[in-house]
Amino acid sequence: MRILVTGKNGQLGKSINKVVNQTKQKHKFFFTGRQELDLSDNDSIDSYFNNNSFDVIVNCAAYTQVDKAEEDLDLTKKVNYYAVKQLATIARKKQIKLIHLSTDYVFDGTSKRPYIETDIPNPINVYGKSKLSGEQAIKEIMPVNAIIIRVSWLYSEYDNNFVNTMLRIGKEGKGVKVISDQIGSPTYTVDVAKVLLHIILSKKIKMNFNSEIYHYSVKGSCSWYDFAKSIFEYKKISCKTVPIKEKEWGSKVQRPKYSVLDHHKIQRQFKIAVPFWLDSLHACLDAIENE
Ligand SMILES: NC(=O)C1=CN([C@@H]2O[C@H](COP(=O)(O)OP(=O)(O)OC[C@H]3O[C@@H](n4cnc5c(N)ncnc54)[C@H](OP(=O)(O)O)[C@@H]3O)[C@@H](O)[C@H]2O)C=CC1
Numbered sequence: 001m002r003i004l005v006t007g008k009n010g011q012l013g014k015s016i017n018k019v020v021n022q023t024k025q026k027h028k029f030f031f032t033g034r035q036e037l038d039l040s041d042n043d044s045i046d047s048y049f050n051n052n053s054f055d056v057i058v059n060c061a062a063y064t065q066v067d068k069a070e071e072d073l074d075l076t077k078k079v080n081y082y083a084v085k086q087l088a089t090i091a092r093k094k095q096i097k098l099i100h101l102s103t104d105y106v107f108d109g110t111s112k113r114p115y116i117e118t119d120i121p122n123p124i125n126v127y128g129k130s131k132l133s134g135e136q137a138i139k140e141i142m143p144v145n146a147i148i149i150r151v152s153w154l155y156s157e158y159d160n161n162f163v164n165t166m167l168r169i170g171k172e173g174k175g176v177k178v179i180s181d182q183i184g185s186p187t188y189t190v191d192v193a194k195v196l197l198h199i200i201l202s203k204k205i206k207m208n209f210n211s212e213i214y215h216y217s218v219k220g221s222c223s224w225y226d227f228a229k230s231i232f233e234y235k236k237i238s239c240k241t242v243p244i245k246e247k248e249w250g251s252k253v254q255r256p257k258y259s260v261l262d263h264h265k266i267q268r269q270f271k272i273a274v275p276f277w278l279d280s281l282h283a284c285l286d287a288i289e290n291e
């Protein structure tokens with residue numbers, strides 16, 4: 001099979017590349033960034049797929065800057081909605097299987113239990129709304145052969161993410177205030193990459209199937225404050241960590257108060273092992289140490 005992974009410079013794209021290299025796949029993987037395939041430009045998308053053919057697309061590219069998205073409405077919509085719509089149209093026409101990544105931020109965060117796939121989304125910020133539009137476009141255009149996987153609170157050894165930010169702040173030694181009233185499941189991109197690979201190699205991908213949404217996050221949940229404390233504890237970093245309420249943080253952008261995703265459907269259907277969030281955090285911190 002020929003498998004295209006978009007978003008090669010993002011943290012999930014890099015993790016997929018790493019897992020593919022570690023596991024020596026017989027299938028051919030192709031990784032694109034905006035230089036090869038600019039998702040904000042429909043001509044770029046058309047011309048790329050006119051010149052390249054694939055069996056599976058894994059769409060990891062997205063506009064992911066939650067605060068900036070509020071002002072960058074056009075670009076956010078182009079990448080997270082229109083490009084996804086165009087990818088789905090191409091995938092349908094060319095009979096390519098599409099695996100698309102989405103987010104816990106499609107929910108409003110008012111649930112008292114982990115969100116299941118049939119819960120009604122109600123995004124409360126521009127990023128969440130744009131990702132939901134992308135999902136809806138896929139569902140409309142591809143009643144078959146598309147898989148949408150919602151993940152949450154991604155972190156990795158790569159680039160800017162909450163873990164690397166906390167390690168940097170920890171080293172500065174000035175202390176940190178962290179939100180304690182937003183609850184989610186921090187998810188290591190290497191775990192997601194392994195799940196994606198498992199799905200790509202599954203029997204399902206070889207057949208025609210009804211399109212489905214799945215939730216994937218690791219076991220357990222915490223607040224950003226708990227997450228920060230766990231990072232400092234494992235790394236033995238002494239950093240004064242003060243819990244604050246979301247409103248004290250001062251972001252104008254609303255985020256869900258509770259966005260834990262129930263992973264049982266994907267676990268059951270694909271028979272995947274789901275690790276505990278702290279074990280994955282430790283694995284990531286070890287990977288950062290060894291980079
Ligand atoms: N990060 C998170 O916490 C979460 C992410 N998700 C979803 O998971 C997926 C992967 O996220 P993650 O790896 O963390 O995201 P990153 O922000 O790390 O990577 C996204 C990638 O998309 C690329 N991209 C943005 N605009 C374009 C464009 N116009 N054309 C081509 N590529 C573009 C970026 O390119 P460049 O590097 O050049 O800017 C970047 O490399 C996304 O769909 C995201 O919505 C879901 C839940 C949580």
Ligand SMILES: Cc1cn([C@H]2C[C@H](O)[C@@H](COP(=O)(O)OP(=O)(O)O[C@H]3O[C@@H](C)C(=O)[C@@H](O)[C@H]3O)O2)c(=O)[nH]c1=O
Binds near residue numbers: 154177
């Ligand atoms: C750096 C920092 C952040 N925070 C808070 C702000 C925010 O609510 C939270 C996490 O910060 P981030 O900037 O990573 O938050 P955010 O960009 O909202 O993270 C989200 O990204 C998108 C792409 C998703 O899809 C979501 O699942 C989620 O991971 O931590 C503190 O409280 N103190 C700090 O010092």
